[in-house]
Amino acid sequence: MPYKVWAVGEEVLAADFNDFLQEQVVAVFATTAARDAAILAPNEGQQCYVTATKTRYVYNGAAWVTSGPGQLMGQTTLAAAVSGLAAEAVFATVALTLPAARTLRVVLCSGFATRSGAAGVSRVRIRDGGLTGTEIAQSPWNSTIVGELFPVACENTRQFAGGAHTFVATGAADTNSFTVGIGTQLAVFDAGP
Numbered sequence: 325m326p327y328k329v330w331a332v333g334e335e336v337l338a339a340d341f342n343d344f345l346q347e348q349v350v351a352v353f354a355t356t357a358a359r360d361a362a363i364l365a366p367n368e369g370q371q372c373y374v375t376a377t378k379t380r381y382v383y384n385g386a387a388w389v390t391s392g393p394g395q396l397m398g399q400t401t402l403a404a405a406v407s408g409l410a411a412e413a414v415f416a417t418v419a420l421t422l423p424a425a426r427t428l429r430v431v432l433c434s435g436f437a438t439r440s441g442a443a444g445v446s447r448v449r450i451r452d453g454g455l456t457g458t459e460i461a462q463s464p465w466n467s468t469i470v471g472e473l474f475p476v477a478c479e480n481t482r483q484f485a486g487g488a489h490t491f492v493a494t495g496a497a498d499t500n501s502f503t504v505g506i507g508t509q510l511a512v513f514d515a516g517p
Contacts, residue, residue: 328340328343328344350371350372350373350380351363351371351372351373352372352373352374352375353372353373353374353375354374354375354376355374355376356374356376356381356388359372359374359381359388366383366388367383368383368384368385369382369383370382370383371383372388394513394514394515395513395514396511396512396513397420397428397512397513397514398418398419398420398491398511398512399418399509399510399511399512400416400417400418400509400510400511401507401508401509402415402416402504402505402506402507402508402509403506404506405503405504405505405506406495406503406504407440407501407502407503407504408501408503409437409446409495409496409497409501409502409503409504410496410497410500410501410502411496412449412455412494412495412496413455413494413495413496414454414455414492414493414494415493415494415495415504415508416432416492416493416508416509416510417490417491417492417493417510418490418491418492418510418511418512419488419489419490419491420488420489420491420512421487421488421489422484422485422486422487422489423486424486425483425484425485425486426483426484426486426514426515426516427481427482427483427484427514427515427516428481428482428484428512428513428514428515429479429480429481429512429513429515430450430452430460430461430479430480430481430491430510430511430512430513431479431509431510431511431512431513432448432450432461432476432477432478432479432493432508432509432510432511433476433477433479433508433509433511436473436474436475436476436505436508437466437473437474437475437476437495437502437503437504437505438472438473438474438502438503438505439472439474439497439500439501439502440500440501440502440503444497444498444499444500445465445466445497445498446465446466446474446495446496446497446498446502447462447463447464447465447466447495447496448462448463448476448477448478448493448494448495448504449461449462449463449478449493449494449495449496450462450478450479450480450491450492450493450494450510451491451492451494452484452489452490452491452492453489453490454490454492455492455494457490457492460480460482460491461478461479461480462478463475463476463477463478465498476495476504476505476508481515491510491512492510493508493510
């Protein structure tokens with residue numbers, strides 16, 4: 325949805341009204357049913373407020389989702405194990421753009437890893453800006469033996485500047501390598517202003 329700067333005396337056509345006014349305001353509805361009846365073809369990013377539930381919604385391109393603290397903003401779930409993690413390497417990515425500074429909770433969880441080769445230590449990290457970006461969180465070094473499962477988890481809540489962010493989950497081992505299991509998730513949640 326583009327924005328338009330109007331000139332004095334410029335004619336407002338029906339298409340202009342729809343594109344530049346109607347779809348760029350926060351409409352208020354009594355219920356979600358009333359919203360769905362009124363907005364037949366929502367645009368991604370369009371917002372509304374429903375008084376029955378006292379909830380703000382944003383259309384994400386596929387469905388109306390709640391907006392505000394606690395909202396899932398992006399997630400990657402491993403559909404297959406990622407093996408061969410020795411030197412620090414990326415195994416999950418979530419990219420998003422913040423229109424303004426925002427507090428986010430970034431979480432790496434729900435997975436287990438296992439070592440190959442000799443016993444040693446391994447850890448995971450979350451970074452913003454790719455493999456060499458700013459470290460947000462890291463797990464302690466896990467001392468493990470070959471074949472032993474160990475948890476893959478770390479998180480942090482902090483303020484991030486507006487703009488593009490590429491959150492990555494990385495893994496590293498002191499010797500040999502390890503494998504991160506299927507179902508491991510990297511998720512980003514809205515934690516407030």
